[in-house]
Amino acid sequence: MSNKKEILVAVAGNPNTGKSTLINTIAGTKLHVGNWPGVTVEKKEAYFEYKGIKIKLIDLPGTYSLSPYTQEELIARNYLIHNKPDVIINVVDATNLERNLYLTIQLLELGIPVVVALNIYDEAMKKGYKIDVKKFEDLANVKVVPTIATKKEGIKELIETVIDISTRKQLLPEGFFYGKDIDEALKELEISIQKNYPQLFQRFPKKWLLLKILENDETLYKELNLKPENICLEKIKNLEKVYSEDIESTIADIRYSIASRISNQVLSKKDISTIDYTEKIDKIILNRFLGIPIFLLMMWFVFKIAFDVSSPFVDWIDSIISGPLKSWTEYFLTIMNTRGWIISLVTDGIIAGTGFVLVFVPVIGMMMLIITFLESSGYMARAAFVMDRLMNTIGLHGKSFIPMLLGFGCNVPAIYATRILETERDKKLTAMLIPFMSCGARLPVYVVFIGTFFENSPGTILWSLYILGIFMAILLGLILKKSFFKGSSPVFIMELPPYRIPTLRDLYIHTWQKLKHFVIKAGTYILTVSIIVWFLLNLPWGTMDKKDSLLGKFGNAISPVFKPLGFGNWEAASSLITGIMAKEVVIGTMSQIYVKQNKDNENNHKKPDFYQDLKDIGNSFVSAGETAIKNVFSGFGVKSLSSEESEEELMERTPLRLALKSVFTPVAAYAFIVFVLLYWPCVVVGIAIKQEFGTWKMYLLAALLQSMIAWLIAFIVYQGGKIFL
Amino acid sequence: MKLSMLKPGERGKIIKIGTLGLSKRRLMDMGVLPGEIITIEKVAPLGDPIEISVKNYFLSIRKKEAMEIDVEVLR
Numbered sequence: 001m002s003n004k005k006e007i008l009v010a011v012a013g014n015p016n017t018g019k020s021t022l023i024n025t026i027a028g029t030k031l032h033v034g035n036w037p038g039v040t041v042e043k044k045e046a047y048f049e050y051k052g053i054k055i056k057l058i059d060l061p062g063t064y065s066l067s068p069y070t071q072e073e074l075i076a077r078n079y080l081i082h083n084k085p086d087v088i089i090n091v092v093d094a095t096n097l098e099r100n101l102y103l104t105i106q107l108l109e110l111g112i113p114v115v116v117a118l119n120i121y122d123e124a125m126k127k128g129y130k131i132d133v134k135k136f137e138d139l140a141n142v143k144v145v146p147t148i149a150t151k152k153e154g155i156k157e158l159i160e161t162v163i164d165i166s167t168r169k170q171l172l173p174e175g176f177f178y179g180k181d182i183d184e185a186l187k188e189l190e191i192s193i194q195k196n197y198p199q200l201f202q203r204f205p206k207k208w209l210l211l212k213i214l215e216n217d218e219t220l221y222k223e224l225n226l227k228p229e230n231i232c233l234e235k236i237k238n239l240e241k242v243y244s245e246d247i248e249s250t251i252a253d254i255r256y257s258i259a260s261r262i263s264n265q266v267l268s269k270k271d272i273s274t275i276d277y278t279e280k281i282d283k284i285i286l287n288r289f290l291g292i293p294i295f296l297l298m299m300w301f302v303f304k305i306a307f308d309v310s311s312p313f314v315d316w317i318d319s320i321i322s323g324p325l326k327s328w329t330e331y332f333l334t335i336m337n338t339r340g341w342i343i344s345l346v347t348d349g350i351i352a353g354t355g356f357v358l359v360f361v362p363v364i365g366m367m368m369l370i371i372t373f374l375e376s377s378g379y380m381a382r383a384a385f386v387m388d389r390l391m392n393t394i395g396l397h398g399k400s401f402i403p404m405l406l407g408f409g410c411n412v413p414a415i416y417a418t419r420i421l422e423t424e425r426d427k428k429l430t431a432m433l434i435p436f437m438s439c440g441a442r443l444p445v446y447v448v449f450i451g452t453f454f455e456n457s458p459g460t461i462l463w464s465l466y467i468l469g470i471f472m473a474i475l476l477g478l479i480l481k482k483s484f485f486k487g488s489s490p491v492f493i494m495e496l497p498p499y500r501i502p503t504l505r506d507l508y509i510h511t512w513q514k515l516k517h518f519v520i521k522a523g524t525y526i527l528t529v530s531i532i533v534w535f536l537l538n539l540p541w542g543t544m545d546k547k548d549s550l551l552g553k554f555g556n557a558i559s560p561v562f563k564p565l566g567f568g569n570w571e572a573a574s575s576l577i578t579g580i581m582a583k584e585v586v587i588g589t590m591s592q593i594y595v596k597q598n599k600d601n602e603n604n605h606k607k608p609d610f611y612q613d614l615k616d617i618g619n620s621f622v623s624a625g626e627t628a629i630k631n632v633f634s635g636f637g638v639k640s641l642s643s644e645e646s647e648e649e650l651m652e653r654t655p656l657r658l659a660l661k662s663v664f665t666p667v668a669a670y671a672f673i674v675f676v677l678l679y680w681p682c683v684v685v686g687i688a689i690k691q692e693f694g695t696w697k698m699y700l701l702a703a704l705l706q707s708m709i710a711w712l713i714a715f716i717v718y719q720g721g722k723i724f725l
Numbered sequence: 726m727k728l729s730m731l732k733p734g735e736r737g738k739i740i741k742i743g744t745l746g747l748s749k750r751r752l753m754d755m756g757v758l759p760g761e762i763i764t765i766e767k768v769a770p771l772g773d774p775i776e777i778s779v780k781n782y783f784l785s786i787r788k789k790e791a792m793e794i795d796v797e798v799l800r
Contacts, residue, residue: 065754098780278783282767388774392787493755493784493785497782
């Protein structure tokens with residue numbers, strides 16, 4: 001055996017077979033996660049060496065079949081046909097042999113050796129299933145290795161079998177018997193292709209090609225630039241008459257009967273009366289009356305954990321960046337006699353920008369942890385089952401509810417969460433609507449304005465904003481469903497998998513992958529934007545009045561646009577521009593503009609106390625942990641979205657409030673916060689959309705569309721308000 | 726009889742799957758085939774979709790699809 005050779009191994013299997021657990025177990029942190037070209041389906045690959053042999057592992061999307069009707073199926077199929085892996089590992093759920101074998105049979109049609117990882121073997125044993133592995137290997141002409149991926153059992157044997165198979169070329173799968181009529185038709189077809197299109201047999205696996213041509217596979221015909229009329233329309237018509245079914249259904253039926261024949265011969269069930277937990281749990285969770293309350297309770301819990309646990313750590317990171325890190329840097333740059341503008345660029349541009357990336361880490365981390373938990377435990381499918389009716393009215397899939405809900409905390413992880421949806425259409429439509437979910441970053445803007453102008457009815461005004469956001473999402477959903485996303489109505493044919501306890505390794509690996517991806521990829525963009533904003537705010541260098549800065553000039557130039565909305569001044573316009581970075585920045589910019597800064601006077605370049613700072617960082621981390629725990633047990637409210645301000649914040653905001661009161665009328669103030677709610681989703685959302693969908697176009701489209709909507713609604717609010725109030 | 730007309734707990738044998746286009750192929754890939762015996766497990770709290778069991782696993786489909794599946798009720 002030569003050691004130089006690299007073995008290409010593709011891993012295929014149905015969803016919910018523990019395929020990704022198996023991959024994580026084999027490759028662990030060596031996994032490289034990306035997207036399949038041009039689509040939002042995750043692609044995982046890993047290179048590793050086993051006893052001196054190089055192996056490249058490719059995880060194909062989980063599919064039930066290789067027919068070209070879903071994105072996942074098409075990806076898996078194209079990869080297998082065009083990249084011709086040396087071996088396929090087919091992960092099969094041992095508790096559901098028959099349905100899993102349907103895919104196995106299609107994999108075998110490709111003429112590539114298949115090693116079946118008979119996974120979840122422990123559960124099958126517990127259920128009293130006995131699977132005759134030897135018989136299985138003989139009947140299906142595959143290698144079978146029982147595995148328990150969650151316990152790392154059978155993994156070594158699996159890899160060794162794969163290597164063994166790849167070196168023995170003679171074990172090539174034999175075809176199955178598809179019935180007299182079909183087999184005869186296949187034989188005739190083979191002769192006619194050999195005569196007319198012999199080059200096709202070089203390009204494609206023979207058996208697969210013949211079957212697909214006979215199956216009337218449109219995707220293949222398109223790829224070959226052929227029509228059934230040229231090859232075998234006659235045959236197809238004959239067979240359809242014989243079976244009185246369309247040919248595709250007939251062949252699907254035949255494949256299933258092969259699957260069930262193998263399953264019947266291989267599997268014997270001892271009658272042990274086991275308790276089926278899944279059925280028991282579903283009796284309660286999907287109950288007609290309890291289903292919705294339980295779902296809402298779960299969602300409240302998800303939301304609370306995701307945001308209340310992460311928010312103290314967000315504050316902690318923020319305090320390190322804007323505290324010690326900034327003062328240390330300032331100190332060192334000052335003693336090195338660095339110019340003022342460089343110090344400002346480094347501290348207010350680069351360090352602040354880095355902080356801006358890092359504050360997302362706790363939120364995205366918690367969210368990924370929860371999403372992974374919900375998915376791999378099996379609850380996600382139930383949530384979709386309960387919510388589908390409601391979400392379907394705006395043309396969405398039941399699962400869309402969860403990303404939308406997360407949007408109220410932060411739109412960024414919500415965009416990432418659209419990954420749980422099945423079709424490109426659902427993902428895109430959901431991502432378009434998420435920005436209308438009023439996120440936590442918009443809250444500080446509302447709080448300042450409501451506290452200034454609507455002290456008498458703060459609750460009503462605040463709620464009206466959330467409701468308006470939801471209402472706009474529904475409206476836009478209905479419009480998009482009938483326009484942009486017309487025609488391709490989503491199919492809802494979804495397995496309700498058995499409940500399973502996710503492994504810590506899976507939770508850790510998925511969360512880590514997402515975070516790494518975010519910090520590296522999104523981080524670069526966010527940092528760039530942060531530096532651009534710094535230039536806008538500070539150039540030309542030395543301007544005392546913000547009105548003379550680039551930002552002020554830019555704000556001044558576009559301010560007439562906001563005149564009909566009641567806030568056509570450069571201050572508001574400039575704040576809205578920086579608010580594109582993150583909506584809470586609106587308030588930050590406003591305070592900088594309206595409130596005269598006397599920061600420079602107190603800016604003393606004393607040597608920071610490193611020891612004290614380190615101690616503080618440690619202490620504040622501990623207290624962040626305590627706050628997180630307290631938040632969770634603090635009762636029903638979601639702490640991180642509470643609109644109450646601390647005494648300190650109130651004091652700090654007083655000058656800004658007085659300034660605002662002299663500029664805005666109450667109606668204009670309401671129009672302004674409505675505009676902030678609906679306009680241009682922040683840059684980080686844009687970056688998330690770019691990462692998920694691979695294009696800036698979608699973000700730009702959403703941003704323009706939503707800014708127009710925001711303008712229109714704020715216009716109605718202001719002009720209507722002026723008349724009625 | 727249509728699959729959508731069955732109540733939870735009732736069983737039916739699939740006779741024919743009507744014109745469903747894409748969904749039909751997907752259903753067949755999931756093992757919902759003529760001759761197969763299906764049990765209605767649950768109806769979602771809001772009345773749609775429904776949960777069925779087929780080939781020893783649970784599947785949820787919308788009523789729209791269930792209306793196109795002809796079954797023979799088994800008692």
